[in-house]
Amino acid sequence: MNLAFYPGCSLEGMANDYERSITAVFDKLDVKLVEIDDWTCCGATAAHSLSETMAVLLPAKNLAAAEKMGLDIVSPCANCFNRLTYSRKMILKNIYDVPWKVTGKTKIYDMTRFLAQPHMIDQIKQKVLMPLEGLRLVSYYGCQMVRPPKITGFTDYENPQTLDKIAVALGAISLDWSYKATCCGASIGIGRRDIQFNLSTRLIKKAHQAGAEAIIVSCPLCQSNLDMVQNEKGMPKIPVFYFTEMMRLAFEGEKCSIQNFRMHLTDPGRLLREKGLVK
Amino acid sequence: MKPAREKTDLDVPDQLSGPRRIIGDRGDHFLRKVEGETGADISACYQCERCTNACPVSAYMDVNPHQVIRYVQLGWREELLRTTTIWVCLSCEMCTTYCPNNVDVAKTINHLRNMAFLSKVVPAEKILAVFHKTFVNELQRFGRVNEFWLMGSLNRHPDVLKEKIKTGALKEELVLGFEMFRKGKLKLLPHRCNEMKKIREICRK
Numbered sequence: 001m002n003l004a005f006y007p008g009c010s011l012e013g014m015a016n017d018y019e020r021s022i023t024a025v026f027d028k029l030d031v032k033l034v035e036i037d038d039w040t041c042c043g044a045t046a047a048h049s050l051s052e053t054m055a056v057l058l059p060a061k062n063l064a065a066a067e068k069m070g071l072d073i074v075s076p077c078a079n080c081f082n083r084l085t086y087s088r089k090m091i092l093k094n095i096y097d098v099p100w101k102v103t104g105k106t107k108i109y110d111m112t113r114f115l116a117q118p119h120m121i122d123q124i125k126q127k128v129l130m131p132l133e134g135l136r137l138v139s140y141y142g143c144q145m146v147r148p149p150k151i152t153g154f155t156d157y158e159n160p161q162t163l164d165k166i167a168v169a170l171g172a173i174s175l176d177w178s179y180k181a182t183c184c185g186a187s188i189g190i191g192r193r194d195i196q197f198n199l200s201t202r203l204i205k206k207a208h209q210a211g212a213e214a215i216i217v218s219c220p221l222c223q224s225n226l227d228m229v230q231n232e233k234g235m236p237k238i239p240v241f242y243f244t245e246m247m248r249l250a251f252e253g254e255k256c257s258i259q260n261f262r263m264h265l266t267d268p269g270r271l272l273r274e275k276g277l278v279k
Numbered sequence: 280m281k282p283a284r285e286k287t288d289l290d291v292p293d294q295l296s297g298p299r300r301i302i303g304d305r306g307d308h309f310l311r312k313v314e315g316e317t318g319a320d321i322s323a324c325y326q327c328e329r330c331t332n333a334c335p336v337s338a339y340m341d342v343n344p345h346q347v348i349r350y351v352q353l354g355w356r357e358e359l360l361r362t363t364t365i366w367v368c369l370s371c372e373m374c375t376t377y378c379p380n381n382v383d384v385a386k387t388i389n390h391l392r393n394m395a396f397l398s399k400v401v402p403a404e405k406i407l408a409v410f411h412k413t414f415v416n417e418l419q420r421f422g423r424v425n426e427f428w429l430m431g432s433l434n435r436h437p438d439v440l441k442e443k444i445k446t447g448a449l450k451e452e453l454v455l456g457f458e459m460f461r462k463g464k465l466k467l468l469p470h471r472c473n474e475m476k477k478i479r480e481i482c483r484k
């Protein structure tokens with residue numbers, strides 16, 4: 001099975017470790033990711049802040065490209081997923097003058113939901129070489145992937161399960177907590193560090209209280225916010241992994257070197273060694 | 280015989296018993312405009328404040344989300360465009376998701392932000408406003424946004440630079456930037472997309 005892959009800008013820069021782990025994981029699965037040719041930025045928060053029309057039309061180029069390929073789109077970034085889905089929905093209303101030919105028929109998956117489908121979970125279970133036994137994880141979904149439910153199609157938007165299902169399939173313990181979809185502050189830290197700090201610290205503290213040893217996320221911005229805020233004094237140190245990094249670890253077992261995690265600001269080395277997951 | 284009760288503000292005037300209407304103190308054209316442009320049913324709000332209670336940053340807002348909706352009903356355009364609310368709103372969509380009347384609060388606030396960009400009102404959160412603009416400028420330049428170039432362009436903006444030197448944020452940022460570079464998180468050379476002409480056209484809309 002093939003899927004059109006829309007990586008998004010972050011995966012070229014700050015989150016290039018996310019992209020590498022995705023490539024490694026999909027190498028092992030029966031699904032081939034074909035990167036959308038010459039994809040462009042979805043506009044993120046800035047485009048819709050400036051103009052609604054821009055926010056609808058920018059992602060349209062990628063939708064058009066995927067349609068030409070005849071494939072469904074999968075997006076690893078929560079915000080890209082949200083913007084693509086929103087754009088598609090608006091284009092279907094036929095009130096925008098789109099410069100590309102888009103029918104809006106392609107399906108758009110966020111990566112977690114694609115992988116949490118029952119048949120993919122079965123496949124993941126088969127590929128696990130080294131179960132992540134005893135690793136206590138909390139899943140953090142953030143806002144854009146789940147809300148607003150009318151756009152994203154998440155029916156369990158208060159207690160989403162996709163990442164939890166994947167974590168369990170990898171053999172880890174997935175803990176329940178109440179902050180799965182509470183905002184981390186997104187890009188507000190650019191202008192208001194105080195707000196960003198408060199929102200992100202609360203998440204880290206609550207994850208710590210829930211007994212988590214690590215957090216798994218699927219959004220590059222959430223990862224960098226939650227990771228960076230732990231630089232501050234007095235914060236509990238909880239590594240924040242992309243969920244595909246955990247999948248890679250479980251799939252590759254001993255072959256997965258600690259070097260793959262070197263881009264984290266909060267060093268996950270100690271935790272992984274303690275659990276005997278890397279040497 | 281009971282004395283006649285004095286009329287109070289609470290007495291419902293007769294015309295309200297007919298079809299429901301909300302008329303702002305400056306006329307309802309602003310309400311109709313915003314409703315028309317966003318498709319949000321702003322008139323349906325009954326001020327239950329659920330949106331404000333759900334909002335993670337309402338504590339930092341000068342006008343809370345439910346008040347924003349009321350202000351729109353009242354037609355208080357300038358007051359709205361001057362708020363910090365429209366800039367600190369994270370578009371997290373909590374308000375929209377939990378509104379019992381399906382009022383699209385987040386979209387309304389976002390629309391006000393769009394209006395603020397087109398107006399002459401000085402934004403209450405300058406850096407955030409500059410950030411959004413810089414982001415789109417970068418997008419127009421290459422088609423994709425590169426964090427390294429984005430932060431560079433942002434910090435070169437005179438207002439931002441001044442503010443960041445004053446608060447000492449610039450120094451911290453440079454330290455963090457270096458750390459990120461060392462960890463390989465920064466891509467120095469941006470990728471350039473084809474079809475830039477069409478992208479630029481869109482960005483002008």
Ligand code: SF4
Pocket residue numbers: 323324325326327328329330331344345348377378379380381382384
């Ligand atoms: S939740 Fe909806 S009805 Fe309640 S105050 Fe907010 S906008 Fe109005």
Ligand code: SF4
Pocket residue numbers: 330333334335336337344367368369370371372373374375384385388
């Ligand atoms: S979208 Fe904005 S106003 Fe609504 S809950 Fe989130 S931050 Fe608050």
